[in-house]
Amino acid sequence: GAVVSQHPSRVICKSGTSVKIECRSLDFQATTMFWYRQFPKQSLMLMATSNEGSKATYEQGVEKDKFLINHASLTLSTLTVTSAHPEDSSFYICSAPASVSDTQYFGPGTRLTVL
């Protein structure tokens, strides 16, 4: 099946620093990618929709200036957590829809820990 990768798989940073997470579709093109966040023992919650060549759309309550999204190409979307704080510690997951197989594929996730 289609593969979506994320990098890094885990990152630990100090409070106030910025962290960039990459999401790549390895064998298909994705004009749209989705970013989810998952806190412990909770389900995935959509944060934003990344659109190639245009601005991302954010879910209610998600600060667009804090979570910067750039969809630079048809295979790459990045999420930058700016001025990270301990409450941003979470599991971040991206996904990309594949029209050929009529489903969505998820990356392995990035575990962010802010100290």
Next chain:
Amino acid sequence: DAKTTQPTSMDCAEGRAANLPCNHSTISGNEYVYWYRQIHSQGPQYIIHGLKNNETNEMASLIITEDRKSSTLILPHATLRDTAVYYCIVRVRAGSARQLTFGSGTQLTVLP
């Protein structure tokens, strides 16, 4: 997207079939039933999907009732590695540019 209802948790003995139910009584005619699973600390993994016919692949079988108001995911010979949270999602084609909405899912624990 139609609302789905799944049991919170289930246990299954290793080597036996795991049957995971999902109720979706408000499903529309153009909505598909998708199953994903999430093993601890990993991204969700696609399992199978169907519209109205039963489906089978190398991972599982999907049985959809004739009225489409419920479905069952069957893992024919569960292994310890099948321990995960299983999500039943009902929506129009997931290959389109819309997000998937995850409910609470069913925690399946395969016991040795």
